Amino acid sequence: MTPTYDDIEAAAARIAGLVRPVTVAPATTGANPLWFALEFLQFTGSFKARGAQNFVRAHAAAGTLPEAGVTIASGGNAGLACAWAARAAGVPATVFLPDTAPPVKIRRLRDYGADVRLIGPEYKQALAACQEFAATSGALAAHAYDHPLVAAGAGTLMREIHARVPDLDTVLVAVGGGGLFTGTAITAQHFGVNTIAVEPRTCCSLDAALTAGRPVQVTVDSIAADSLGAPNVSEMALAAAQQPGVRSVLVDDDTIRHARKQLWDEHRIAVEYGAATAMAALLDTGSGAAYRPADGERVCVILCGANTDPADLAS
Incomplete structure (x- = not known):
């Protein structure tokens, strides 16, 4: 929508x-x-900080932010924002990145306390892994761009x-x-x-x-x-x-x-x-x-x- x-x-x-x-x-x-x-x-x-905060805060207000936290696939920037917003809300973040992601973004993600997982050379592989993780872990799946709250x-x-x-x-x-x-x-x-x-x-x-x-x-x-x-x-x-x-x-x-x-x-x-x-x-x-x-x-x-x-x- x-x-x-x-x-x-x-x-x-x-x-x-x-x-x-x-x-x-x-x-x-x-x-x-x-x-x-x-x-x-x-x-x-x-x-990306704007969309991530809106997404996380809207779910927190609705009572739909799980203890398993949030997960996202990203080229780097959306993952950083999601990890930052999740940390502020007191829940974990699991971020899936292509293994070609810039090292500066990977380092910053870990500084935010994110569980960083490098999957494949392209975003679509990281996205597939993120979707599977959300289905099995109970984590709330965020999206780098394709969500109305974002x-x-x-x-x-x-x-x-x-x-x-x-x-x-x-x-x-x-x-x-x-x-x-x-x-x-x-x-x-x-x-x-x-x-x-x-x-x-x-x-x-x-x-x-x-x-x-x-x-x-x-x-x-x-x-x-x-x-x-x-x-x-x-x-x-x-x-x-x-x-x-x-x-x-x-x-x-x-x-x-x-x-x-x-x-x-x-x-x-x-x-x-x-x-x-x-x-x-x-x-x-x-x-x-x-x-x-x-x-x-x-x-x-x-x-x-x-x-x-x-x-x-x-x-």
Whole structure:
């Protein structure tokens, strides 16, 4: 079931005081003002904290949070958020990751007290193992993106962005499985803001679903796959993408690399490749930008996560 804006308002009330309000910082001034939503400063290092808290707190309030805790399959960021929210609620978390997950995310998961299980090279194998574990252990199965409570929690970010820049025209958001995109697009439409969904060209489950008219399996092969590497987008995300005011664009991995380095070189912002994907849509690296704002268009780029090793940024 796709969440409504009322669900996002309810999520905002439920997680108030449990997540960090977003900072929206000007990146440029003048004829084409640009803002960065610095959501990588969120607890656990990504926007996923919002959906995880909404999911766990809603179940706790309903009395459906089991002693066996919660379990989730993730590329890393959703697992971090789930483990953090579970620890705050006093229940265990078992997190299934592909064995290709970045070491920095695995270390942080263990720091949160999660039982980390590395399964296979792709998210779909970790997901299958997670589902089997939930069925046999009694743990509550969370989802990295395909759940209305998760998407509604993510949508609280756009609600805060609009409060800080009420005359915003357009928001750019990176898309993996579609939880953040869904919440962002629903909230943006409520406020009359356009949404640009940005995906790596070789990891584009939303764009493929729009072409096919339904979610389809895609190949996941991108530098940003650890956070955007969902093999298929959710039905919720497809429904949100089919609404007015939404556009899908694709960017190359080289442009994502360039965007991540430019964010560091010019703004001293260190983010992961998934977050840099949204910024990449604005860069013209020789073949034209994937999205070129109109004169005077007021644009915000969501920088959604920073669970990365910054050692290579200065190279």
